[in-house]
Amino acid sequence: MKAPLRLFLPLFLVFLLTQCLRANEEESFTKERKRMVEEQIEERGVVDKQVLRAMETVPRHLFIPENMRAYSYLDTPLPIGSGQTISQPYIVAFMTEVLTLKKGDKVLEIGTGSGYQAAILSLIVREVHTMEIKRDLAKRAREILQRLGYVNVTVYAGDGYLGLPGEAPFDAIMITAATPEIPPALLDQLGPGGRMVVPVGQPSRTQSLTLITRKSTGEISKEELAPVLFVPLTRD
Numbered sequence: 001m002k003a004p005l006r007l008f009l010p011l012f013l014v015f016l017l018t019q020c021l022r023a024n025e026e027e028s029f030t031k032e033r034k035r036m037v038e039e040q041i042e043e044r045g046v047v048d049k050q051v052l053r054a055m056e057t058v059p060r061h062l063f064i065p066e067n068m069r070a071y072s073y074l075d076t077p078l079p080i081g082s083g084q085t086i087s088q089p090y091i092v093a094f095m096t097e098v099l100t101l102k103k104g105d106k107v108l109e110i111g112t113g114s115g116y117q118a119a120i121l122s123l124i125v126r127e128v129h130t131m132e133i134k135r136d137l138a139k140r141a142r143e144i145l146q147r148l149g150y151v152n153v154t155v156y157a158g159d160g161y162l163g164l165p166g167e168a169p170f171d172a173i174m175i176t177a178a179t180p181e182i183p184p185a186l187l188d189q190l191g192p193g194g195r196m197v198v199p200v201g202q203p204s205r206t207q208s209l210t211l212i213t214r215k216s217t218g219e220i221s222k223e224e225l226a227p228v229l230f231v232p233l234t235r236d
C-alpha cells in the first residue's frame, strides 16, 4: 500500500465509524421523541395537531448541554446552565396549546433560556420574538436556533419586563419565568383578541399558570389553569 493511502484509510474508517454512531444516536433520539409525545403529552390530553407535530419535530436534545443530553426526553425539566432550566416537555406543549396559535401570528416569548420553546413556537406561527436577560444564554440560544435554521425567530438579550414596544402588538405572549404580578408593559403589548400565558406567583413556591385574554373590545379576562413551578422573572 502506498504511504498516503496507508495514512488515509484508517482516518477514513474512523470518520465512517463516527458518522455511523452519530446516525444511530439520532435515530434513537427520534424514537425517544416519538415516545415522549405519545406517553407524556397526548396521554395527558394535549390534542392540538400542530403542537404535537412541533414537539415531534424539534430535536430537544440539541438545546440541552451535552453532559445532560441523555436525559433530554425524560418527563422532567433539566438544567441548562446559569442556574436556569428548560421546562418539562409536557409544560412546553401545554403552554403552547393554550395560546390557540394561528399560522399568521406574531408571538413574544419572555425567557428564551435554551431556545427550545421558541423553536416549537416557530414551527407553528409566522414570527417569534424572544427575550433573555442572561447574555450568555441569549447568545447560545441565538447560535443554536440559527444553526438549526429557525429563521423566523429573533433572540433579544435584555429585560423582558418591558417587552418590545417597537414590535407590538403581539397576537400571543408567553412568559416562561414566574412573576407575582403581570408586567404592565406586556399587557399593553397584547393586541385585541390576544392571549398571554404566564406563571403567576412567588418564586420557589407553586405558581398558578394563568391564561389572559384581551377581547376584541379591549376587556381583559383571566383563567387559572394549573399549578406550576418556574424560575423567577428577574430585573437588571
Ligand code: SAH
Residues within 6 Å of the ligand: 080, 084, 085, 086, 087, 110, 111, 112, 113, 114, 115, 116, 117, 118, 131, 132, 133, 134, 137, 158, 159, 160, 161, 176, 177, 231, 232, 233, 234, 235, 236
Ligand atoms: N423557555 C425556556 C426556559 C425558560 S427558563 C426554554 O425553552 O428553555 C426562564 C428564563 O427566563 C431563564 O433563562 C431566565 O434567565 C429568563 N429570565 C428571567 N427574567 C427575565 C427577564 N426579566 N427578561 C428576560 N428573560 C428573563
